[in-house]
Amino acid sequence: MDRRSPFSYRCGACGRCCHNQVISLSPAELLSIARAAGIATSAARERYAARRGSLLRFRADGGCAALDGTRCSIHSGRPLACRLYPLGLERTPDGDRFIRLEPAQDSVGRYGVDGAVSDYLADQGVDSALELADRYRPLIAAMRERIETLVDFDEVEPREFWRRAVAEALREANYDANRLIDALFDPDGVGAACASIAATIAAHLSILHAMIAATNNPAELAVAAILLAVSLGYSPAEVASAR
Ligand code: SF4
Structure with a gap:
């Protein structure tokens, strides 16, 4: 599907789709979660994330760590995958493609064709969240x-x-210890916290560029580059072709 394809979706707020998912988090998404929760990024990483900050954490009962009953407790800062759902996004060097995902079991959400994919993306704030995430690319x-x-x-x-x-x-x-990954997923911890998310990201990027220039360990750089690419929704092969 592309942005003009017919699509609409009415969420039934049943919380079914907030179970047993694999949802990657980029540094910008982790920052948005922290701001929505009103906590520092290190605490957000601890509470809501796995794999060094790059995956949304799910509890042993299958529910997302941010799920409170059937309500998302960090709705204003929810990850991109949650904004997109029930659409999936496939990111390729040739552009973005959208996929209609199967409904979660027993979901009461309703699919329709009352609008276009672009309307749904606008309603969910997808493009601005994508733009913030891509600043790290x-x-x-x-x-x-x-x-x-x-x-x-x-x-x-x-x-x-x-x-x-x-x-x-x-x-x-x-x-293995990796200072770059620690810094990528903890903007507050490296002193980038500012009044807005956009300003924090700008300060964070400047700190990260200086860290990259000062890093002499190629393995540390390579692992951080791969994890960042995956967290942004790209395949690890993206790193090999990065320009
Ligand atoms: S972040 Fe919110 S919307 Fe996304 S899976 Fe967790 S509870 Fe559901």
């Missing part, structure tokens, strides 16, 4: 460029280098 190219200055890929096998980075980035526990 140039960091992938910056990390990639820094790696190129540190690694001689005539000596180091590139496929093995990136294979290790992907495996480490997608590990669910027992991670």
Whole structure:
């Protein structure tokens, strides 16, 4: 589906879709969750996220960590996937494509064709959330460029280098320490907190660019670049083609 495709959806507020999902979080989304919850980003990461901040946390009973009964307790700062639902977004270098997802079991939501995909996206604030998330995308190219200055890929096998980075980035526990990832998912912790989300992101990006320039560990950069790409909805292969 594209933005002009017929689509509408009436949410029944049953909370069924807030169970047993895999929802990636970008740094901007984690920041939005923290602001909606009125807590610091380190606390939001602890309370609402898994995999170093890059996945929404679900409880042992299957419910999202932010679900309060059938209500989203962080609705104003909910992640992109929750804004899009029941649409899925496929991000490719050629543009974004939308997919109609199957309803959650016993969902009382109603699908229709009373509007277009673009109307639904506007109602849910998808484009502004996407725009904030994408401000982090140039960091992938910056990390990639820094790696190129540190690694001689005539000596180091590139496929093995990136294979290790992907495996480490997608590990669910027992991670290697990575200062860049810690900083990516904790803007408040690195001193970027400002009055608005947009200003915090601007300050955060400036701090992250300085950290990237000062990092001499290529593996640390590669793992952070992969995790950032995945958190933004791109495939790990995006890092290899980053410009
Ligand atoms: S963040 Fe809110 S909308 Fe998204 S799954 Fe959790 S409770 Fe549901």
